[in-house]
Amino acid sequence: MFPIKNRILVLWCLSLASVLPHVHSANVDLSAPGNSLGFANNYGYFRIWRELDEADFGQELILPLRTEFSSDKGVKSSIFGPGWRCPLMEANAYLKRERTMAVELICGKRMYLNRENRTSTTFRTEDKEWKGELRGQDFTLSRPDGWELRYSNGKIVRLRTDQNRVLIWIYEGDKIAAIKEEGAPNPVVKVETDARGIPVGLLVNDRRHQFTIGERPLIEHENNLNLVTGLEKTLASWTVPDGKIEEYHFQTGEGLIPSLILFEGGEKKGDYKWDPKTNFITSDGEWEYKIEGDGKNIPKLNRVNLKGEEEFFYMNNTLGISERKSLQDGHIITEIFKSQGPLYGKLRKVEKIENGSKRVVRQLTYDEKGKLTREMDSDGYFLVFNYDKKGELIGKAIQHPTDKAIVEKLTAKESELVKKLANITEKVARGNALQELGFFYINELRNPNKALELISQITDPLQQFNVKFHAVEGDQTLTNSQKAERLKALLKEYPQQSELLNIVISSKKE
Numbered sequence: 001m002f003p004i005k006n007r008i009l010v011l012w013c014l015s016l017a018s019v020l021p022h023v024h025s026a027n028v029d030l031s032a033p034g035n036s037l038g039f040a041n042n043y044g045y046f047r048i049w050r051e052l053d054e055a056d057f058g059q060e061l062i063l064p065l066r067t068e069f070s071s072d073k074g075v076k077s078s079i080f081g082p083g084w085r086c087p088l089m090e091a092n093a094y095l096k097r098e099r100t101m102a103v104e105l106i107c108g109k110r111m112y113l114n115r116e117n118r119t120s121t122t123f124r125t126e127d128k129e130w131k132g133e134l135r136g137q138d139f140t141l142s143r144p145d146g147w148e149l150r151y152s153n154g155k156i157v158r159l160r161t162d163q164n165r166v167l168i169w170i171y172e173g174d175k176i177a178a179i180k181e182e183g184a185p186n187p188v189v190k191v192e193t194d195a196r197g198i199p200v201g202l203l204v205n206d207r208r209h210q211f212t213i214g215e216r217p218l219i220e221h222e223n224n225l226n227l228v229t230g231l232e233k234t235l236a237s238w239t240v241p242d243g244k245i246e247e248y249h250f251q252t253g254e255g256l257i258p259s260l261i262l263f264e265g266g267e268k269k270g271d272y273k274w275d276p277k278t279n280f281i282t283s284d285g286e287w288e289y290k291i292e293g294d295g296k297n298i299p300k301l302n303r304v305n306l307k308g309e310e311e312f313f314y315m316n317n318t319l320g321i322s323e324r325k326s327l328q329d330g331h332i333i334t335e336i337f338k339s340q341g342p343l344y345g346k347l348r349k350v351e352k353i354e355n356g357s358k359r360v361v362r363q364l365t366y367d368e369k370g371k372l373t374r375e376m377d378s379d380g381y382f383l384v385f386n387y388d389k390k391g392e393l394i395g396k397a398i399q400h401p402t403d404k405a406i407v408e409k410l411t412a413k414e415s416e417l418v419k420k421l422a423n424i425t426e427k428v429a430r431g432n433a434l435q436e437l438g439f440f441y442i443n444e445l446r447n448p449n450k451a452l453e454l455i456s457q458i459t460d461p462l463q464q465f466n467v468k469f470h471a472v473e474g475d476q477t478l479t480n481s482q483k484a485e486r487l488k489a490l491l492k493e494y495p496q497q498s499e500l501l502n503i504v505i506s507s508k509k510e
Contacts, residue, residue, distance in 0.1 A: 030064050033109045037301040037313040037324075039272060039284045044291035044299050046071040046274045046281035048262075049108070052240060053204045055088065055188050057181050061165060063088055063106055065189070065204060067235070069248070069260065071274040071281065078175060079191075079199050080235040081213065088189070089176045093139045093151040101132055103141055105149070106156065113141075126344035127370065175199070207241040216250030219258045221277035226256035257282070287311075320348075330354065342370025352378075380406045381446055383476055396477045398446050410445060431460045438467040442474040465494050473504070484508035 032049040033041075041047040046069075053065040068075070068085045077084040087108040096102040099115040101123045113123035113132045123132035133140045142148040146162040155176075159167040166182035178187035192201040192208075201210040214236030220229045237247045247263040253273065262270040271285040280291040286305055293299020300314040315322040320338035325331045331353040337343040343366055350362040361378035371391065375383045380401030388394050401407060417440055421433045435458070438451035448471035458464050472478070472486045484505050491501045 030062075030107050032064075032066055032068070032107070036315070037311060038281075038287055038289070038303055040281050040289060040291065040301050040303075041070070041072075042298055042315070043072070044278070044280040044289075044293055044301055046260075046272050046279075046284075048260075048270070048272065050238070050246065052238065053207065053209065055179065056205050057165075057167065057188050059165075061161065065202075065209075066108065067238070068108060069235075071258075071279045073279055077235075080211075081233040084235050088179070089191075091149075091151075091156040092154050093141070093156075094154050101134070101139065103132070103139075103149075103151070106159070126340050127342050128340075129342075209241065210239040211235060212237045217252050217256075217258070219252060219256055219276040226276050228252070228256060333358070342366075342368070346370065379444070393479050395479065398476055400446070413440065414445065427459065431458055431463045434458050435463045435466060439470060442467075442470050446474075446476060448472070448475045461494075465490075465497060468493075469497075469501075480508040 032051070035047055036042050039046050039048060048069050050067045050069075051064065052067065055063045055065055057063070065088050066086070067080065068087070069083050070085070071083065073082070075085055076082045077086060077090060079089065080086065085104075085108070087104060088106050091104045091106045093101060093103045096112070099118070101113045101115070103111050103113065105111065111125060111130065113125050113130065116122045116124060121134045123134065124130065130141060130143055132142075137153045139151045140148060141151075146160065146164065148158075148160040149156060150158040153174075155169070155171070155174075157169050157171075168180055168182055169176060170178040170180065170187070175191070177191050179189040180187035187203075188205055190203040191199050192203060194200050198213075200212075201208060203209075212235075213233050215231040216234045217228045218230045218232045220227050234250060235248055237245055239245045244265055245263075247266075249261040249263065251259050251261060253259055256276065257273050258276055259271060259273040261268060262272075271283075272281065273283040274281045278291070280293075280299075281289045283289065287303040288305075290302040290304075291299050292302070298315045298317050300312065302310065302312045304310050309327060311324075311326045313322065313324045318338070320336040322334045322336075323332070324334070333351040333353070334347070335349045335351075337346050337348055346366060347362075347364055349360060349364070351358050352361045360376070363376040364372060365374040367373050369391065371387060372385050374385070377383070380403050382399035384397045384399060385393060386395045386397070414437075417433070417437045421430070421437060424430045424433050434454050438454050441447050441451040441454075451467055451471050455464055455467060458467065468490060469487075472483055472490065475483070478486070487501055487505045487508070491498060491505070494501070
């Protein structure tokens with residue numbers, strides 16, 4: 001995967017409406033939609049995203065250029081062929097059912113809106129935050145804070161941000177030609193074509209990307225047999241401005257099982273196979289997949305590696321309960337709200353199964369407007385959120401755990417660290433021990449003030465800064481704006497840490 005510059009992004013990625021906070025300008029996640037298990041998406045199809053570039057419209061308005069390949073036959077790009085999508089260029093909206101509108105967004109995520117009644121032209125998300133209006137062939141998606149996307153004949157044509165900046169998608173016939181900001185003289189993204197009018201590349205901020213289109217076997221499953229029924233056009237390679245090349249080799253193995261072999265700079269990076277009957281993924285080179293589903297409802301996803309280790313994911317969409325087992329996180333059960341309204345899609349509870357026992361590791365409570373009022377974490381701490389009459393967050397408070405076992409564990413660890421410190425006299429080692437104790441007070445005892453009381457004993461300026469910085473970042477009672485003010489004060493005290501502090505301060509925009 002090609003590296004993308006590390007930036008602070010301020011365009012709000014209009015992701016699943018259930019997780020969208022009401023913001024004016026904020027740092028946002030423009031990452032690609034995640035898979036449910038490895039390279040399997042929610043429905044068991046193979047899916048892989050390739051990060052290629054960023055389209056920079058200036059003043060921190062930055063959009064990701066990425067492509068997706070999927071074994072789902074419903075995915076098709078007008079430029080790159082069946083199985084491919086480039087959301088920045090090809091975001092779409094269509095009636096999935098008579099009363100449901102499916103909308104793909106420029107970051108690749110999707111949201112679904114339901115028609116208010118059988119004859120209405122108005123659609124809304126389950127949490128009522130997003131509104132859609134269908135007028136003939138035009139569909140407009142909007143939110144009260146000013147964000148708006150417009151689609152015409154299913155294709156994205158316009159985006160307005162909450163800062164009233166407008167981006168326009170320009171088409172030649174039914175093919176995308178360019179993306180520009182309204183009033184700007186030149187497009188930021190432009191499709192390049194050859195003498196026959198066939199797309200061969202993109203100009204992104206005057207950087208040239210080139211791609212080639214090849215062919216891949218079209219495999220169909222008929223009468224219990226896999227058959228090659230023809231060839232279809234497909235993206236074969238992509239060359240980024242610095243000359244690095246990705247190649248996409250489509251092949252058929254024994255039994256005419258289709259596969260994609262990915263190369264970066266001539267080096268093999270992935271080998272993925274899927275079943276031509278169901279189009280479900282069967283292998284990613286390290287894991288063998290078993291998908292229990294029919295392609296219509298959310299299936300149970302399983303995979304096993306060469307060591308015999310198992311991972312799985314299952315989602316009961318009706319109840320809002322998902323169950324996941326992974327090598328990294330263990331066995332987790334997650335519950336979200338499914339009732340219509342402001343709570344829809346919000347996290348309710350997370351449980352973990354260990355040694356046959358189930359325990360709650362996170363639990364959240366909301367008010368009738370969907371605002372988070374109380375959160376319990378795996379250590380038994382409760383975080384209480386306070387709002388003003390306008391619904392703005394004005395403060396948070398911590399309630400310490402009362403569970404005897406948790407309290408005894410924390411007390412024992414504090415005693416151990418204090419005892420360790422008492423036996424150290426060497427300057428550097430003592431500074432390290434004081435810093436370790438300070439981090440314990442901040443991160444485990446949730447008492448930053450107690451950590452700051454150690455500063456007078458720390459002689460190393462960097463260790464002093466570390467404790468003070470983490471005391472701000474780890475203070476769960478502070479809002480982002482309150483943290484920003486304290487970090488600004490820290491910046492005056494430690495100007496040599498300006499690079500780190502300026503990045504963190506800018507990330508605290510509410």
